Amino acid sequence: MPCPSATFTVWTSAWLAGAAAPDDVLDALAPWADAHDVQAADADTARVTALPSPGEPVSSVTFLLAALRRSAPRGPARLVLPVPGDARGLPGPGPFSQQAMSAGEGVLFAEAGLGVVPTSVADGVLRWTVYPVADPGPPPEFVALNQAERELRDQVRQSASVLTSLGVARHRPGVREEIAAALRARPTSLWPAGMPGQPLRVLQHADEVEAILAAASVDEPGGALSASAATARREALRPIETAVRVARRAAVAEAVRILASSPLV
Structure with missing residues (x-):
C-alpha cells in the first residue's frame, strides 16, 4: 500500500521550509485515517519533545508539528521504507529502526535526532509514535x-x-x-x-x-x-x-x- 509516511515526509518538510501551513499538513493526513494521535515512545523522549509518554492521554499532530518546530537543528524529513533484507535509509540500531522495520515505513528527522512511525491502533485511528534517534547512520543512498x-x-x-x-x-x-x-x-x-x-x-x-x-x-x-x-x-x-x-x-x-x-x- 502507498504509505502515510510519504505524505508526512513531503508535507512536514515543506512546512518546516515555509512552503506550507500547519493546517495544510493536517488536511493532507486526513485521507489516511479518521483520527490521528501522537505520543512519545518513552519518558525521555516525552521530556525532550513535550509529547505524552506511553500510558498518558495521547496528543495530536498539531503538537507533533510544534515539537518538530522546536527541535534543533532542524532539517527536512527522510522517508524510510525498510523490509527484512533491505534496511536502506535506516539509522543505526535502535527503537526507531526496529519499529520502522516492523511497520515497513517511517519518517526520519536525522538532524533533530527523531524518528516517527505510524501504526493503526484502532479502526480509523492512526498513531504517530516519536522515537529518539541517537545515531543518524550513514547519509542516505542517492538514487537519481x-x-x-x-x-x-x-x-x-x-x-x-x-x-x-x-x-x-x-x-x-x-x-x-x-x-x-x-x-x-x-x-x-x-x-x-x-x-x-x-x-x-x-x-x-x-x-x-x-x-x-x-x-x-x-x-x-x-x-x-x-x-x-x-x-x-x-x-x-x-x-x-x-x-x-x-x-x-x-x-x-x-x-x-x-x-x-x-x-x-
Whole structure:
C-alpha cells in the first residue's frame, strides 16, 4: 500500500521550509485515517519533545508539528521504507529502526535526532509514535529519479515476462476491474501546490504497480499454486517490489529537495 509516511515526509518538510501551513499538513493526513494521535515512545523522549509518554492521554499532530518546530537543528524529513533484507535509509540500531522495520515505513528527522512511525491502533485511528534517534547512520543512498523511474518500468516488463514463463500469469477474468477497484479504494494522496511533476508521476506509477502486484499475488479461483510455483512467483515479484520502494523514496526525496528550496514568500 502507498504509505502515510510519504505524505508526512513531503508535507512536514515543506512546512518546516515555509512552503506550507500547519493546517495544510493536517488536511493532507486526513485521507489516511479518521483520527490521528501522537505520543512519545518513552519518558525521555516525552521530556525532550513535550509529547505524552506511553500510558498518558495521547496528543495530536498539531503538537507533533510544534515539537518538530522546536527541535534543533532542524532539517527536512527522510522517508524510510525498510523490509527484512533491505534496511536502506535506516539509522543505526535502535527503537526507531526496529519499529520502522516492523511497520515497513517511517519518517526520519536525522538532524533533530527523531524518528516517527505510524501504526493503526484502532479502526480509523492512526498513531504517530516519536522515537529518539541517537545515531543518524550513514547519509542516505542517492538514487537519481530518472534512474529509479526507468528501473521501475524495466522491472515491470521483466517480471511480467518471468511470470508468464512460469505459467503463473494467466489471464484472470475481471483482473483489470480488480486493479482499478484497488486503486479507487486507496486513500487519495494530497500534495503541495508546488509539487514537482516528475516526482508526482513516479508516485502515481508506484501506486499503480502496487495494485498490479496485489492482483498478481492472487490465485485463480480453484487454482491454487503448488508450493514450488508460489515460491517462484514470489521470487519473480520481489525485484519489482524493491523497485517500487526505491522509486517512492527517490520521488519523495526529490519533492522534498525542491519544495524545501522554494519557500513561500
